[in-house]
Amino acid sequence: MTRLLLLFLLLGASGARAQGLGLILPTGNTALLTGNDSSFYQHTISGRENPWLGGTYGFVRNPRGTSEGIVYTRYHGGLDIKPLYRDARGEPLDSVRAVADGRVVHASPVAGLSNYGRYVVVEHFWNGSPYYTLYAHLSEVWAEPGAVVRQGDLLGRMGHTGDGINKARAHLHFEINLLLNENFDEWLAQSYSRATNHHGNYNGLNLVGIDPARLYKALLANPDLTIPEYLQGEEAFFEVEIPITDTIDLLRRYPWLQSAPTGPEDHSWKLAFTRYGLPVCITPSTDSAADCRLSHVCFSSAPYRLLTKSLLSGSGDRCSLSGSGERYMRLLTSTAAVATGEAEEDTDSQ
Numbered sequence: 117m118t119r120l121l122l123l124f125l126l127l128g129a130s131g132a133r134a135q136g137l138g139l140i141l142p143t144g145n146t147a148l149l150t151g152n153d154s155s156f157y158q159h160t161i162s163g164r165e166n167p168w169l170g171g172t173y174g175f176v177r178n179p180r181g182t183s184e185g186i187v188y189t190r191y192h193g194g195l196d197i198k199p200l201y202r203d204a205r206g207e208p209l210d211s212v213r214a215v216a217d218g219r220v221v222h223a224s225p226v227a228g229l230s231n232y233g234r235y236v237v238v239e240h241f242w243n244g245s246p247y248y249t250l251y252a253h254l255s256e257v258w259a260e261p262g263a264v265v266r267q268g269d270l271l272g273r274m275g276h277t278g279d280g281i282n283k284a285r286a287h288l289h290f291e292i293n294l295l296l297n298e299n300f301d302e303w304l305a306q307s308y309s310r311a312t313n314h315h316g317n318y319n320g321l322n323l324v325g326i327d328p329a330r331l332y333k334a335l336l337a338n339p340d341l342t343i344p345e346y347l348q349g350e351e352a353f354f355e356v357e358i359p360i361t362d363t364i365d366l367l368r369r370y371p372w373l374q375s376a377p378t379g380p381e382d383h384s385w386k387l388a389f390t391r392y393g394l395p396v397c398i399t400p401s402t403d404s405a406a407d408c409r410l411s412h413v414c415f416s417s418a419p420y421r422l423l424t425k426s427l428l429s430g431s432g433d434r435c436s437l438s439g440s441g442e443r444y445m446r447l448l449t450s451t452a453a454v455a456t457g458e459a460e461e462d463t464d465s466q
Contacts, residue, residue, distance in 0.1 A: 137242055137335065137343075138334065139219075140267060142251060142276065144274035145200050145413050148329060151338065158287035160198040171196030171287065173327040174392065175423075189422040191392055193325040194250070194291035199274050208286040210249050210274040215263045216240050225257045229314040232289065233277025237318045238265060243342050244252070248323060252289035253278050293323035294394075296447050297365045306441050325395050326350075344372040346449050350396045352388035354428060355412040357405045357435065359383050362449040366395060374445045375399045386411060391424050393444060408445045410437050445454035450453070 141148065145157035153168060155342035160170025162178070170177050170192070179191035193422040199208035215238075224230060236259045240247050242337055247419055255275025260266070264267035278415075297303055298320040304311045313319055317390040325346065334349075358364075368376055375397050388397040413420065413428065413435045420428035420435050427441035437445065 121190070135342075138267065139215045139335065141197075141332070142212055142215050142249075143200070143288055145197050145210070145458060147213055148195075148332060156198060156453045158285060160196065161286070171198075171331060173325070180422055182422065184416060184418045186459060187418060187422055191425050193293075193320075193323075193392070194252075195290050195328050196289055197274075199286055199288075202286075205264065206283050207255070208274040208276070210288070211270050212236075212254060212272045212274055212288055214238050214267055214269050214271055215249055216242075216267050218249070218265055220259045220261055220263045220265060220271075222315060223257050223259050223261050226314075226317060227277035227372065229278045230425065232282070232320065234275065235277075235289075236271045238271070243344075243377075245343070246295065247343065248291075248293040248295055248318070250289075250291040250323065251320075252291075253281060253287060283401070290328060291323070291325045292328045293325045294366070296322050296324055296366070296416070297363070300383040300447075303447050307446065307464055312408045324392070326394065347394075349394050350394065351423065352396055353391040353414050354389055354410060356387045356389070356408060356441075356445055357384050357401070357403065357411040358387065358445065358449065359405050360400065363446055364398060366448050373398045389427075393427055395448070397413075405414070408437070408442065410435060423454050 132316070145156055154166070154405045157168035157171035159167040173192060173195060174187045175190065176192050177188055178438040179186050180189050199210045201209040203209055216436060218240040220236060223240045224232070224235050227233045232250070234254040234256060234257050235252035238249045240249065251271055253275055254272035254277065256273040257271070258273075259271045265271070274286060276283055276290045279437065289421055295317060300319060301313060301319045303323075304313055326343070331346055334346055341398060360378065362385070364385060373395060376399065378400040381402045384398040384403050386399045386401050387394055387395055388399070410428065413431070416423060418430050419431045422440060426438055427444055429438040430436055
């Protein structure tokens with residue numbers, strides 16, 4: 117099959133489709149799958165050769181000079197999709213739709229309660245595990261929590277609600293996430309003494325995203341690709357060891373993260389993470405671990421906090437989990453020591 121014919125099949129009446137998981141893109145903007153990235157991503161960073169790169173996934177904003185050169189230090193957990201249509205006042209008109217069958221688990225119609233602005237979260241079950249697509253900065257929310265949606269059902273209208281976004285920068289912020297803990301409120305109360313949570317388990321702190329663009333493009337090359345297979349291509353940047361007596365809540369939903377069965381001689385878990393804090397492998401180990409500790413990191417002479425969303429501290433051969441990193445590890449387990457501090461609000465790192 118020629119690439120031209122493949123794209124013709126993908127760009128059907130329902131929009132651009134990635135076949136393996138049955139995904140469509142969340143708006144009518146299909147430029148991602150035709151290689152026209154500058155038409156797909158909302159331009160974010162002025163003065164950069166390709167300002168649309170600020171709308172991609174990963175560390176794509178806030179450049180800093182380091183001993184290893186310029187690194188981008190601000191994490192962006194999804195895609196910023198440019199509108200195709202605007203009215204006479206410049207307001208975006210694009211409808212936002214569910215990328216696959218699922219159930220609406222959260223709809224936040226009050227713009228001021230999160231940096232996401234008005235947003236919707238849809239739960240999908242793919243190969244037995246739940247995943248969560250998030251649609252943010254909406255001008256209108258049309259979905260109700262609990263509603264069963266079919267692929268292509270309308271969820272809302274694109275907008276520019278949320279902190280730091282204006283009409284000119286209107287876009288849909290779109291994520292594909294794993295859920296970290298089903299007891300998020302308990303962790304939040306223990307970790308942040310003055311926290312207020314308006315979003316239950318679907319607070320941005322409890323969701324960790326994969327790169328949606330890379331997934332869509334990978335599905336073009338391999339229509340049968342699954343999420344676990346996709347994550348095998350993610351590079352682990354650091355590893356944390358915890359006692360095997362700690363229950364990892366994440367494994368209840370994503371048992372495929374565990375690389376091997378536990379045995380009677382195993383005393384610890386080794387959790388491998390990307391720079392973004394995305395867990396990619398959990399391995400039982402015979403090593404002893406009295407408490408949570410960093411056991412490996414890819415060497416860098418640049419400050420690790422700039423490279424890891426402040427999950428790690430130090431540089432070079434001196435590296436450890438930061439306070440934020442320790443709280444994050446407690447979020448992944450069902451047992452947690454009490455920590456205090458100021459709570460962050462939900463954020464998509466605008």
